[in-house]
Amino acid sequence: MPTSAHISTISNETGGRAAYFVSDSTGITAETLGSALLANFPGVTFHRYTIPFIDTVDGARNVARNIREHVQAGRQPIAFTTIKSNDILNELRASGAFLIDLLSGHLTELEDALGTTASEQLGQYHGVGDIERYFARMRAVEYAIEHxxxxxxxALDIADVIIVAPSRCGKTPTTMYLALQYGLLVANYPLTDDDFPSDGLPSAVAHYLDKCFGLTTTPLRLSQVRHERRPNSTYSSLAQCMLELRRAEDLYRRNRVPFLNSSTKSVEEMSAVIMQSMRLRS
Known part of the structure; x- marks a missing residue:
């Protein structure tokens, strides 16, 4: 349900369009699919509001009340929903938002294909679902944290992939995403000065060459990220970043380790490339 803090942000908006992601569950599906559509309009500024757990008509009325503030200000918001209840949807439709039902049509098509009707139970998209798959993801997260x-x-021998890269190139978020989203066992290893000038991979991971995947970035981006952690240090200097990245990329090439530049890619994109390159399946 929108909070008073949420309401106060509406009057502070300048330009752009409000985009609501409204769900009877966590809102992850609505936000992910809706954001994928909005990404096709880079010239438009969007003020985003994710509103999860709208599973009652009263909850929908509270959301509709906030939406009407935008409408009355002359800025019709866009509302993406993954809500199945017609009663709740009707409240949102009456709000004046441009409503995009991300399930409309598709559920009917799937019912026709499967010869059965969809469940009316709320909030199923991010429930436990397949219990074995759920526990596999939790085990993968534990593995990622340990490694x-x-x-x-x-237990590196059971890893699906070992991400190798200099510090602050995006190893940890990519590792956690692959574990939580796909249940993959992922370890990551930082390349440091001690790992050079050896021609081979560090001894800790050298026996698992076929599992290794490298990350790199641009020296300027790496320097900026490191500066936030340790400002005005050798560690964050542009010269040090250039040196480490050059040595890492040379190492990847000598050992035929696949790698990608993380500077312009999201965690989702990097994970997809890694899975495709390493021929991994969730």
Whole structure:
């Protein structure tokens, strides 16, 4: 349900369009699909509001009340929904928003294809679902935490992939995304000065060459990220970043380790490239 803090932000908006992601569950599906559509309009500024757990008519009325503030100000908002209840949807339709029902039509098509009707139970998209798949993801997250930044070398033989890269190139968020989203066992290992000038991979991961995937970035981007952590240090200097990235990329090429530049890619994009390159399946 929108809070008073949410309401106060409406009057502070300048330009652009409000985009609501309204769901009877976590809002992740509505936000992901809606954002994918909005990404096709880079010239438009969007003020985004994710409103989860709208599973009652009263909850929908509260959302509709906030939407009407935009309408009355002359800025019709866009509302993406993954709500199945017609009563709740009708409240949102009456709000004056341009409503995009992300399920409309598709559920009917799927019912026809499967010869059965969809369940009316709310909030199923991010429920536990397949219990074995759920526990596999949780085990993968535990594995990722244990093996983050080279903290543990235990059980690397069961890893699906080992991400190798200099510090602050995006190893940890990519590792966690692959674990949580796909249930993959992912370790990551930081390349440091001690790992050079050896021609081969660091001894800790050298036996698992076929599991390794490298990340790189641009020296300027790496320097900026490191500066936030340790400003005005050798670690964050542009010269040090250039040196580490050059040595890492040379290492990847010598050992035929696939790698990608993370500077302009989202975690989702990097994960997709890694899975495709390493021929991994969730």
């Amino acid at each position: 983050d930044d080279g903290q543990s070398m235990r």
